[in-house]
Amino acid sequence: xxxxxxxxxxxxxxxxxxxxxxxxxxIIVYLAFHRKRQGLSEYLGxxxxxxxxxxxxxxxxxxxxxxxxxxxxxWFQQSNGLTMNPLKEAKxxxxxxxxxxxSVLFGLQAGISEEVFFRGFLGKLLIRRxxxxxxxVIQTIIFIAPHYFTFINTNTPLSVFVLxxxxxxxxxxxxGYITEKKSNGSILPAILxxxxxxxxxxxxxxxxxx
Numbered sequence: 001x002x003x004x005x006x007x008x009x010x011x012x013x014x015x016x017x018x019x020x021x022x023x024x025x026x027i028i029v030y031l032a033f034h035r036k037r038q039g040l041s042e043y044l045g046x047x048x049x050x051x052x053x054x055x056x057x058x059x060x061x062x063x064x065x066x067x068x069x070x071x072x073x074x075w076f077q078q079s080n081g082l083t084m085n086p087l088k089e090a091k092x093x094x095x096x097x098x099x100x101x102x103s104v105l106f107g108l109q110a111g112i113s114e115e116v117f118f119r120g121f122l123g124k125l126l127i128r129r130x131x132x133x134x135x136x137v138i139q140t141i142i143f144i145a146p147h148y149f150t151f152i153n154t155n156t157p158l159s160v161f162v163l164x165x166x167x168x169x170x171x172x173x174x175x176g177y178i179t180e181k182k183s184n185g186s187i188l189p190a191i192l193x194x195x196x197x198x199x200x201x202x203x204x205x206x207x208x209x210x
Contacts, residue, residue: 003093004090004093004095004097005098007089007090007098007102008098008101008102008105011102011105011106012105014109015105015108015109018109018110018113019109019112019113019116021113022113022114022116022117023113023116023117025117025121026043026044026116026117026120026121027040029125030043030044044116044120044121044187045119045120045124045179045183045185045186045187045188046116046120046186046187046188047185047186047188048186048188049183049186049188050183050184050186053178053182053183053184053186053188053189054188054189054192056178056182056183056189057178057182057183057189057190057192057193058192058193058196060174060177060178060182060193061171061174061175061178061194061196061197064170064171064174065171065200067166067170068167068170068171068197068201069204071163071164071166071167072204072205073208074159074160074163075156075160075163075164076205076208076209078157078159078160079155079156079157079160085205085206085209086202086205087099087102087103087106087202087203087205087206088206088209089102090102090103091206103199103202104195104199106199106202107194107196107197107198107199107202108195109198110194110195110198111192111194111195111196111198112191112195114143114194115175115190115191115194116187118139118142118143118172118175118176119139119175119176119179119187119190120179120187122139122142123135123136123139123176123179123180124180124185126138126139127139127176127180132181136173136176136180137173139172140169140172140176141169143168143169143172144165144168144169144172147164147165147168148165151164171194171197175190175193175194176190178190178193
């Protein structure tokens with residue numbers, strides 16, 4: 001049990017660190033150029049979305065997530081099941097509580113910090129400058145970058161690597177579309193679906209693991 005608690009504490013620390021790291025630039029830009037015009041939460045899109053936004057977000061992301069599931073299954077097949085498994089340590093503790101809590105922290109780690117930076121800050125900045133289509137495409141390309149560096153130094157087969165990058169791009173674009181076109185600029189629905197998708201992916205990887 002102690003090992004599991006240490007795992008949770010580390011996951012919580014990592015989530016807080018990632019949020020702090022990805023919030024530095026948005027906060028600096030806000031303080032330098034926007035603090036006299038609007039509040040920080042409004043600037044980043046941390047606000048109540050219109051009615052139905054969460055339902056629309058779940059519907060749109062679920063459709064896009066079908067491709068993600070295909071990619072995950074193909075990834076395991078091509079890698080003989082030997083691939084990244086973010087929840088393996090939690091499962092190995094034998095505690096359902098540790099597993100569930102770890103999965104939630106795993107989802108929130110990316111769901112909050114990445115949406116704050118990529119859709120709340122970068123996406124809005126680029127969309128104001130270039131319009132929705134071009135701005136959302138650019139933020140999507142930039143969103144792919146950390147995923148590229150995550151997998152480039154692994155033994156992931158090239159075909160799987162390409163699909164993983166396409167999947168990151170698809171989800172990044174969909175999250176931007178949900179935020180700007182379905183949620184009136186609020187990033188809260190995108191945070192929800194991003195978190196749920198990462199949690200689901202973690203459990204799918206566990207189910208596929210040998």
